[in-house]
Amino acid sequence: MESIYEKYGGEETISKVVDYFYDLVLADDTVNHFFKNTDMEKQRRHQTKFISYALGGPNQYTGRSMSKVHEGMNIQPVHFDAIVKHLRDALAHFGVSEGDIDEALSKVESLRDDILYK
Numbered sequence: 001m002e003s004i005y006e007k008y009g010g011e012e013t014i015s016k017v018v019d020y021f022y023d024l025v026l027a028d029d030t031v032n033h034f035f036k037n038t039d040m041e042k043q044r045r046h047q048t049k050f051i052s053y054a055l056g057g058p059n060q061y062t063g064r065s066m067s068k069v070h071e072g073m074n075i076q077p078v079h080f081d082a083i084v085k086h087l088r089d090a091l092a093h094f095g096v097s098e099g100d101i102d103e104a105l106s107k108v109e110s111l112r113d114d115i116l117y118k
Contacts, residue, residue, distance in 0.1 A: 003099065024089060
């Protein structure tokens with residue numbers, strides 16, 4: 001069966017989704033402070049690889065574990081939910097179907113416990 005990743009054009013499309021996603025995130029005062037001192041080029045590259053993998057693409061993600069990456073950030077449910085909403089909006093913006101968005105976001109949701117309150 002074709003993965004969501006393949007269905008929508010692979011990494012080229014995912015990188016556009018990620019760029020749009022970060023435009024939404026950086027415009028949101030609820031969460032943009034988490035990225036104040038972040039190298040956004042590097043962040044976008046990492047996130048493109050991570051989301052590509054989450055959507056059924058190749059696993060090229062070589063970053064640290066989710067709990068390590070978010071250590072010391074004390075991310076709360078309101079922050080996590082804002083990020084998920086922006087990802088949903090970015091995927092929808094690029095024509096990803098509701099069913100495929102739900103499937104993708106269930107993978108993100110499974111990381112909630114590794115990300116919150118660290």
